[in-house]
Amino acid sequence: MDEEEADDIAWEPYEGFYEYDEFGRPLDPDTYQRRQVLKQMGEMIAKMTREECRAYLVKLGTHNPDGTLTEHYADDGEPSKYRPTD
Numbered sequence: 001m002d003e004e005e006a007d008d009i010a011w012e013p014y015e016g017f018y019e020y021d022e023f024g025r026p027l028d029p030d031t032y033q034r035r036q037v038l039k040q041m042g043e044m045i046a047k048m049t050r051e052e053c054r055a056y057l058v059k060l061g062t063h064n065p066d067g068t069l070t071e072h073y074a075d076d077g078e079p080s081k082y083r084p085t086d
Contacts, residue, residue, distance in 0.1 A: 014022070018035045021027060027035065045053060057063040062073050 016024070018039050019027060019032070021031075026032075045056070048056065054063065054065075054067060058065055061070060064070055068074070
């Protein structure tokens with residue numbers, strides 16, 4: 001997938017995602033907190049330019065400066081010791 005195709009992909013949560021599960025039940029406190037952090041991250045990333053976003057992903061350690069995934073996140077990386085069937 002090239003960068004132009006990636007620009008066209010947008011994930012939109014279902015209505016109430018940040019407060020309710022897929023069955024309409026209120027979220028437990030831990031899940032609610034995780035989804036609020038996810039919401040804040042999404043808002044922060046939406047304001048970034050492509051260059052800022054790439055630099056952020058490099059800083060996180062998930063991507064190399066050329067945009068490829070780091071070894072730990074790439075398909076050809078070593079299996080996780082916690083999930084040896086990877």
